[in-house]
Amino acid sequence: MNIGFEYVDRLLIVRIDGDIDHHSCEEIRSKIDKEITLKNPKSILFDMEQVGFMDSSGIGVLIGRYKLISNNGGKAGMTNVKPQIMRLCEICGLQKIIQIYPNKKKAIASIKEC
Amino acid sequence: MRIDNEMKLEFLSKSQNESFARSVVAAFVAQLDPTIEELAEVKTAVSEAVTNAIIHGYGCGTGNVMIVSRIIDKTVEIEIRDFGAGIADIELARQPLYTSKPELERSGMGFTVMETFMDKVEIESHPGNGTIIRMTKTMKTA
Numbered sequence: 001m002n003i004g005f006e007y008v009d010r011l012l013i014v015r016i017d018g019d020i021d022h023h024s025c026e027e028i029r030s031k032i033d034k035e036i037t038l039k040n041p042k043s044i045l046f047d048m049e050q051v052g053f054m055d056s057s058g059i060g061v062l063i064g065r066y067k068l069i070s071n072n073g074g075k076a077g078m079t080n081v082k083p084q085i086m087r088l089c090e091i092c093g094l095q096k097i098i099q100i101y102p103n104k105k106k107a108i109a110s111i112k113e114c
Numbered sequence: 115m116r117i118d119n120e121m122k123l124e125f126l127s128k129s130q131n132e133s134f135a136r137s138v139v140a141a142f143v144a145q146l147d148p149t150i151e152e153l154a155e156v157k158t159a160v161s162e163a164v165t166n167a168i169i170h171g172y173g174c175g176t177g178n179v180m181i182v183s184r185i186i187d188k189t190v191e192i193e194i195r196d197f198g199a200g201i202a203d204i205e206l207a208r209q210p211l212y213t214s215k216p217e218l219e220r221s222g223m224g225f226t227v228m229e230t231f232m233d234k235v236e237i238e239s240h241p242g243n244g245t246i247i248r249m250t251k252t253m254k255t256a
């Protein structure tokens with residue numbers, strides 16, 4: 001599982017590359033949490049362009065990271081979400097707490113305003 | 115009832131087999147010429163059921179997970195069976211957001227996702243002897 005990190009000021013952009021399921025979520029969780037502990041970002045944006053599959057295990061991981069960031073007053077967002085994953089997010093009501101943006105540029109502009 | 119095709123798959127309850135299991139079922143279902151959306155729905159439902167078997171059926175232990183899938187006309191039937199702990203209260207387990215393992219950051223949406231993505235989901239469980247999840251879905255485009 002390849003996970004890339006980049007920053008726009010204190011916004012952490014997490015680029016996940018691969019399927020998100022129960023098997024991969026432990027590695028995703030520990031890598032992101034390590035990055036959050038080390039760099040203390042204000043907000044987080046998940047770039048899902050390279051995620052072809054996600055099940056409800058992924059919902060648990062995303063909500064867990066949202067809690068970490070929002071406890072310190074930050075915001076969480078997602079972008080480049082594929083239609084089949086968007087349906088899962090809608091069923092689970094994820095978009096009510098993690099804003100889903102049509103592209104990375106809009107996501108960065110919106111999250112950084114806050 | 116005429117069964118047009120059938121397959122069986124049995125594997126150890128290891129999490130690295132989750133993607134293997136959903137990919138095998140997707141490849142089997144592909145013969146019905148589903149849409150990308152229908153295929154993604156079947157894969158997600160299978161992933162939820164297999165994950166439940168591994169996490170809740172066997173917990174820290176290991177056992178076998180069995181999948182039997184049948185194609186009848188335009189409909190796929192999928193049975194996912196474990197021989198583990200079983201579910202004491204099926205109605206509670208089906209509730210959205212319910213999880214018996216909140217410490218694992220589970221969303222508690224597994225059964226809700228299965229019920230949304232498949233046409234029918236039945237749960238048969240015997241505490242101490244395991245659980246069978248039976249799901250069916252009719253492809254609209256086949």
